[in-house]
Amino acid sequence: MKNSGELILASTSSARKALMDGLGLPYRTEAPGVDEHVAASLSAEEAVRSLAARKARAVHERHPGAWVLGADQLVEVGRDVLGKPQDRDAARGQLQRLLGHTHAIHTGVCLVGPGGRLTEAVETTRLTFFPVPPEELERYLDTGEWEGCAGSYRVEGQGQALLAKLEGDRTNVQGLPMLSVVRLFRQAGFTFFTRP
Numbered sequence: 001m002k003n004s005g006e007l008i009l010a011s012t013s014s015a016r017k018a019l020m021d022g023l024g025l026p027y028r029t030e031a032p033g034v035d036e037h038v039a040a041s042l043s044a045e046e047a048v049r050s051l052a053a054r055k056a057r058a059v060h061e062r063h064p065g066a067w068v069l070g071a072d073q074l075v076e077v078g079r080d081v082l083g084k085p086q087d088r089d090a091a092r093g094q095l096q097r098l099l100g101h102t103h104a105i106h107t108g109v110c111l112v113g114p115g116g117r118l119t120e121a122v123e124t125t126r127l128t129f130f131p132v133p134p135e136e137l138e139r140y141l142d143t144g145e146w147e148g149c150a151g152s153y154r155v156e157g158q159g160q161a162l163l164a165k166l167e168g169d170r171t172n173v174q175g176l177p178m179l180s181v182v183r184l185f186r187q188a189g190f191t192f193f194t195r196p
């Protein structure tokens with residue numbers, strides 16, 4: 001049975017695209033094009049839930065007959081909430097906060113269906129990093145993995161050499177909590193393993 005309406009991933013993230021490609025559902029991507037500012041009073045979980053819905057709704061308004069999946073991610077360490085670093089110096093500062101400590105990655109996902117029906121989830125993964133000397137941190141920065149990544153590391157790349165412990169969904173760290181994404185798709189009536 002063909003899934004009704006096209007599926008759009010409201011994201012510019014190559015990591016999210018790679019995760020969706022693995023699922024095998026026919027889809028396309030479209031940039032959400034939204035302002036990602038939220039009230040400072042929101043918790044990290046509330047912020048990613050709100051922003052995932054903002055991204056999905058923005059694309060759904062342009063394509064009301066489609067299914068649209070949006071996502072947003074933040075890193076929480078102590079009282080700090082981290083997004084994507086702007087430059088190498090910001091990436092160094094983020095990693096200095098994370099190395100030798102445990103932090104949480106929160107990812108919100110939101111699925112909006114034809115007619116605007118919305119389902120959502122927020123998934124948290126906890127990661128503990130080894131403490132490493134400054135010269136090793138500089139060598140990791142030289143890999144460039146910090147670019148475009150909340151928290152300035154890639155858990156599926158060389159960044160895994162920093163990882164002492166991971167509790168939760170690993171794909172959630174990369175950008176989409178696939179256990180939750182599959183649950184939302186199944187609850188929406190999506191069928192899998194169909195021929196294109």
Ligand SMILES: Nc1nc2c(ncn2[C@@H]2O[C@H](COP(=O)(O)OP(=O)(O)OP(=O)(O)O)[C@@H](O)[C@H]2O)c(=O)[nH]1
Pocket residue numbers: 010011012013014015016031032055071072073074084148149150151153154155156173174175
């Ligand atoms: N490959 C990889 N990407 C990561 C990792 N951790 C975080 N990211 C990326 O960091 C980005 C988090 O920033 P967001 O603001 O949620 O998303 P974005 O990159 O702006 O992309 P949009 O979905 O278009 O908003 C996402 O693209 C994640 O895929 C990781 O361990 N590996």
